[in-house]
Amino acid sequence: MPAENLVEISDLSFxxxxxxxxxxxxxxxxxxxxxxxxxxxxxxxxxxxxxxxGALKSRSATGSVKVAxxxxxxLDQEGLYRMRRKMGMLFQFGALFTDLSVYENVAxxxxxxxxxxxxxxxxxxxxKLNAVGLRxxxxxxxxxxxxxxxRRVALARAISLxxxxxxxxxxxxxxxxxxxxxxxxxxRHLNDALGATSIVVTHDIQESLKIVDYVYFMSxxxxxxxxxxxxxxxxxxPFVHQFVWGxxxxxxxxxxxxxxxxxxxLLELETAHAA
Amino acid sequence: xxxxxxxxxxxxxxxxxxxGVWRLGYASRFFLLTLVSSGASFRRIHLTIREIYFSGVxxxxxxxxxxxxxxxxxxxxxxxxxxxxxxxxxxxxLVALSLVRELGPVLxxxxxxxxxGSAITAEIGLMKATEQISAMEMxxxxxxxxxxxxRFWGGVISMPLLAAMFSAIGVFGGxxxxxxxIGVDEGSFWSQMxxxxxxxxxxxxxxxxxxxxxxxxxxxxxxxxxxxxPTAEGVSHATTRTVVTSALVVxxxxxxxxxxxxxxx
Numbered sequence: 126m127p128a129e130n131l132v133e134i135s136d137l138s139f140x141x142x143x144x145x146x147x148x149x150x151x152x153x154x155x156x157x158x159x160x161x162x163x164x165x166x167x168x169x170x171x172x173x174x175x176x177x178x179g180a181l182k183s184r185s186a187t188g189s190v191k192v193a194x195x196x197x198x199x200l201d202q203e204g205l206y207r208m209r210r211k212m213g214m215l216f217q218f219g220a221l222f223t224d225l226s227v228y229e230n231v232a233x234x235x236x237x238x239x240x241x242x243x244x245x246x247x248x249x250x251x252x253k254l255n256a257v258g259l260r261x262x263x264x265x266x267x268x269x270x271x272x273x274x275x276r277r278v279a280l281a282r283a284i285s286l287x288x289x290x291x292x293x294x295x296x297x298x299x300x301x302x303x304x305x306x307x308x309x310x311x312x313r314h315l316n317d318a319l320g321a322t323s324i325v326v327t328h329d330i331q332e333s334l335k336i337v338d339y340v341y342f343m344s345x346x347x348x349x350x351x352x353x354x355x356x357x358x359x360x361x362x363p364f365v366h367q368f369v370w371g372x373x374x375x376x377x378x379x380x381x382x383x384x385x386x387x388x389x390x391l392l393e394l395e396t397a398h399a400a
Numbered sequence: 401x402x403x404x405x406x407x408x409x410x411x412x413x414x415x416x417x418x419x420g421v422w423r424l425g426y427a428s429r430f431f432l433l434t435l436v437s438s439g440a441s442f443r444r445i446h447l448t449i450r451e452i453y454f455s456g457v458x459x460x461x462x463x464x465x466x467x468x469x470x471x472x473x474x475x476x477x478x479x480x481x482x483x484x485x486x487x488x489x490x491x492x493x494l495v496a497l498s499l500v501r502e503l504g505p506v507l508x509x510x511x512x513x514x515x516x517g518s519a520i521t522a523e524i525g526l527m528k529a530t531e532q533i534s535a536m537e538m539x540x541x542x543x544x545x546x547x548x549x550x551r552f553w554g555g556v557i558s559m560p561l562l563a564a565m566f567s568a569i570g571v572f573g574g575x576x577x578x579x580x581x582i583g584v585d586e587g588s589f590w591s592q593m594x595x596x597x598x599x600x601x602x603x604x605x606x607x608x609x610x611x612x613x614x615x616x617x618x619x620x621x622x623x624x625x626x627x628x629x630p631t632a633e634g635v636s637h638a639t640t641r642t643v644v645t646s647a648l649v650v651x652x653x654x655x656x657x658x659x660x661x662x663x664x665x
Contacts, residue, residue: 178538206540220535223527237541 131156131290131322132177137188139172139181146172148346149188159316159323161333163368164343165377170326173343174292177324178212179205192290210238213283213321217295219275221267227254227278228263234285253281256318257311273304277311284315290322291315297329305329309336330369334358342368427623430544434552434622437545441553447546451554455516455618459562462515463508467499467566470507471573474498478574479582488578489588493596495574496567500597500606501662504567506654509613511566512559513646517621520551521642524625525635533626548622555621559614560607567606605661612653617646 132154139147147169154160162170175181176190179197190197192208200208221230231250235241241249254260257277267275276296283291293312297305313336316323327333334340334354342350342357342365350357350365360366367375383389441448478494524547527533536543571593578584597603621642628638 180534180538206542209538209540212538214535214538216531216535218530220531222532222535223530234539234541237539237546 129155131193132324133189133191134173134177135189135191137173137176137190138186139169139176140185143185146346147176150343150346150348152341152348154322154324155339156322157316157320158338159313159325159336161325161327161337161340162343163326163328163330163333163340165328165368168343169346170328170343171294174214174294174324174326178209178214178292210286211289212292213286213288213290214292215276215279215283215294215296217298218272219267219279221270221275221279221282223267225267226263227259227265227267227270230267230278231282231285233282238286249285253285254278256284256315257281258307271304273300273307276300276304276308280308280311280315284319284321287319288321290324291319293323293325293327295327295329296325297327297332305332309333312336330371426627427619430623430626431619433544434548434619437542438549438553440545441549447550448553448557451551452558455512455520455551455554456558456562459512459515459558460565462511463562463566464569466507466511467504467569468573470503470566471495471499471570471575472577473573474503474570475574475577475582479578479584488584490592490596491574491578491584492589492591492593495578496571496593496597497602499567499570499574500602502654502658504570505563505606505609505613506650508563508566508610509559509617509650510647512555512562512614513617513621513650514643516555516558517617517642517646518639520555520618520621521625521628521639522635524548524551524622525628525630525638528626528628529630529632529635548626552618552622555618556611556614559617560610563606563610563613601662605657608661609654609657612657613650616649616653620646620649 130153132152134150134152136149136151137147138145138149150169150173152160152162152173162173164170172181176186177192177197179200182198186198193211195204195208197205197208221227222233225233228250231253232246235246235249251260251263254263257280259274259277259281262270262274262278267278270278280296291312296308296312300308309332312323312325315321325333325337334357337354339353340351340357341348344364350360350362352360357365358369360369364376366372367377474495475491478491478498479488482488482490482494524533527547533543533547536546575589579586579589624638624642624645625635628634
């Protein structure tokens, strides 16, 4: 019987050039669920996602990341690639191959990893494109797509081999309200239809709370809060409250750390006098 | 304090040397990895053919036009010099030997570096900046095998063909100026050329040179693109480095190869 959690992260710490990014985080991603990792820019969300996908291999990482019971850091290149064939990832701006058409982008993994006949690849590509509503755009090039369309094509490409784990890196960034809802609905719908598990890294609170089952809140490399969407909305924790309701004042201050304002101004005055 | 400045200076030199050696090692590892991962470039030959089109066919215009002008200048300058000694009939051999031994491979490689090499670096650098390389890795597809190796072999195959075309059109340029415009005897132009150019000594050595330059220029272009910082500035610097480094390496290699090939001839 498969384990209840598809991804398990225990005491994970990570540093870039001795600068700590993650400081002992713990997460459990249950099978079949959509879990969001939220937090401010630079809090370590994307780093966590990259460590799950094995894209960051560093001696400075300590702790454990297990996907389907396998320790990611113990995998060699071949093992890592075998694991990634069961994963799909949607990059922030789609990362479509600009020299390939929409059709070829979606067919890319099928051509690389399977020996399917061309007629079957065509049917599968059209099914995937139909699922994201872009069957009619199959002959367009990525440069002819809007931001929302590019994200949907990238989504069709990511699900082309029916992955068991979908990872979304800022899927809502830079989208208009309609595209935002479309992508949100697709994430939920595709997760349920494929029987997959999804991890959504985002700071778009309103859209993501509509679709996710569970949320981890990160700040400065640690998990500061977790819970269901309703629990997060009702949270009294000052950081979570400020984040959810978009308040200007709170634990995250408006000003970047700086010396006292008065001191800075006086210094300027003194310099002018000296001149 | 002067000794402190000297200390900083020495540390800077040491740091630059260590960086240089590290980068050379990294580039060598990248080159070996490209060779090892080249299987797919031949199993799926359409990937390599596509790169031959982009690197080779798309460079044809600049190669042919430059070759024609270089040949015409050779015809003009050669005639001016040779007629002083009454040997204008040797114009054919002068034009052909200059092109086949030196100018064809070297100038074609320099043009190839600025046309195709810079394009390869910019393309791979942008693929990196727009996360296309990361996306490929996350799809369990090795970018060295899928992106780098076909471009490498595309460049290596294109380069000698371009150099050959450069030399051929250059000879035609020399003929045009020497025989058609100035009036050198056509029979002696071609017969002197045929007698002077040795297939093994001149043509084969020229081909060896152009293959070597093709390997060097394409490897440099690929490495610079793959190693470029994923920013607009990073890609722009990498493209510049490709052209500058390729030019220096081609000229340096040309001297070494010439010293080995034509010593005592």
